[in-house]
Amino acid sequence: MITRRQKELLGYIIAAVQAKGIPPTVSEMAKALKVRSKNAVAKLLYALEEEGYVKRDGTARGIQVLDEFGNEVRAGIQSVPLLGTVPAGGPIIVEQHVEEWVNLPNSFLRGRKDVFLLQVRGDSMIGAGILEGDLVIVKPTREVRTGDIVVALLHDEATVKRFVEINGRRYLKPENPKYQNIYPNDEWSVQGKVVGVIRQLE
Amino acid sequence: MITRRQKELLGYIIAAVQAKGIPPTVSEMAKALKVRSKNAVAKLLYALEEEGYVKRDGTARGIQVLDEFGNEVRAGIQSVPLLGTVPAGGPIIVEQHVEEWVNLPNSFLRGRKDVFLLQVRGDSMIGAGILEGDLVIVKPTREVRTGDIVVALLHDEATVKRFVEINGRRYLKPENPKYQNIYPNDEWSVQGKVVGVIRQLE
DNA sequence: TCTTATGGTAAACAATCGTTCACCTATATG
DNA sequence: CATATAGGTGAACGATTGTTTACCATAAGA
Numbered sequence: 001m002i003t004r005r006q007k008e009l010l011g012y013i014i015a016a017v018q019a020k021g022i023p024p025t026v027s028e029m030a031k032a033l034k035v036r037s038k039n040a041v042a043k044l045l046y047a048l049e050e051e052g053y054v055k056r057d058g059t060a061r062g063i064q065v066l067d068e069f070g071n072e073v074r075a076g077i078q079s080v081p082l083l084g085t086v087p088a089g090g091p092i093i094v095e096q097h098v099e100e101w102v103n104l105p106n107s108f109l110r111g112r113k114d115v116f117l118l119q120v121r122g123d124s125m126i127g128a129g130i131l132e133g134d135l136v137i138v139k140p141t142r143e144v145r146t147g148d149i150v151v152a153l154l155h156d157e158a159t160v161k162r163f164v165e166i167n168g169r170r171y172l173k174p175e176n177p178k179y180q181n182i183y184p185n186d187e188w189s190v191q192g193k194v195v196g197v198i199r200q201l202e
Numbered sequence: 203m204i205t206r207r208q209k210e211l212l213g214y215i216i217a218a219v220q221a222k223g224i225p226p227t228v229s230e231m232a233k234a235l236k237v238r239s240k241n242a243v244a245k246l247l248y249a250l251e252e253e254g255y256v257k258r259d260g261t262a263r264g265i266q267v268l269d270e271f272g273n274e275v276r277a278g279i280q281s282v283p284l285l286g287t288v289p290a291g292g293p294i295i296v297e298q299h300v301e302e303w304v305n306l307p308n309s310f311l312r313g314r315k316d317v318f319l320l321q322v323r324g325d326s327m328i329g330a331g332i333l334e335g336d337l338v339i340v341k342p343t344r345e346v347r348t349g350d351i352v353v354a355l356l357h358d359e360a361t362v363k364r365f366v367e368i369n370g371r372r373y374l375k376p377e378n379p380k381y382q383n384i385y386p387n388d389e390w391s392v393q394g395k396v397v398g399v400i401r402q403l404e
Numbered sequence: 405t406c407t408t409a410t411g412g413t414a415a416a417c418a419a420t421c422g423t424t425c426a427c428c429t430a431t432a433t434g
Numbered sequence: 435c436a437t438a439t440a441g442g443t444g445a446a447c448g449a450t451t452g453t454t455t456a457c458c459a460t461a462a463g464a
Contacts, residue, residue, distance in 0.1 A: 038452080201396060241443075260423085
């Protein structure tokens, strides 16, 4: 529902906010789009606002870029959803399952826009330095390699384990001698790959 | 070298940036300071710029707040120094020892302004889920309690260990059976307390 | 073919922007 | 006392702000 030109403008606004810290003026946008009239920008902005991509307040530089959930996009930060439960089918990030929105700096995410957070339960990964209560940053993907720490869906519950593939045989390996490997007959599916760990002490 | 009134204005600008995402206009600042003339604000801004607290570019809302090191202060983020080495005496955070500035969201720091980061070397804390290469968030303090994970200076080198005090006897305990406890005769001093751990995988 | 949606030019508009000027009022310091 | 400094009033200035209007060009659909 958004045209190529509108997307172009939105991209520029986001880039400008990230780079300079403040949103651009209409004139600056016109210059960036190589357009001589401010009205051309005004029409694009009107369309973007109608579709809920931006919010305007009429004052100088008074443009806020909203993400797909209507939250403000700010310089250097991204809001990342902390999921309570991970649903079995369909898209992983559903508002229903979002417990909280956590701000993370862009440098953490390296440009990825689709990551989510998950709070670790249990002690099955203490050998890999992942403790109960830790937040893991997860990049949704099904393409994982041996040695990756992954988030898998096991018996309708999200679990963090190490992924291993030997001779075409794929299994999940807990990093704790108390637990046993999980083999394919247990019905599990990889949902994503852990790309970061965050722990708050005290 | 900064007056009370100037500090008041600086505080408002920072608060406004954090709250709304964009810096205030001169008129908005005048209203906030309950002042009728924009010139009053202009003079305060001139003084703040002279002292290096802000930077102006003349355009609408073109004010950047700079931190004590001249870096831009942005909404929701703080720049935290990653230290290469930890000096024995004097203030811990010296520009000389700063390897890099890392952006962390305010929610991580819980309002603390004096924390720093340290990259962990070695495997002496794997039992506590702290691996080689992890970044630890450190709050500088000498007041620590049994069980706290601390940063200590041992033989002129920074080390991360667990702090234990039993019957008035204080020692450092590595969380790895390969290493032995470190007792007072080894000459060590607590520099701070670990309040967070960050790991980037992949 | 007619109509609609999208994007553009050019000009004008009032409102707001930051800056500057002359002048005033305390307060502290010599 | 004289003087410098910090902070303030009020007005004016030109530049920039976002918005609006009238008109044009192109492409897609009915």
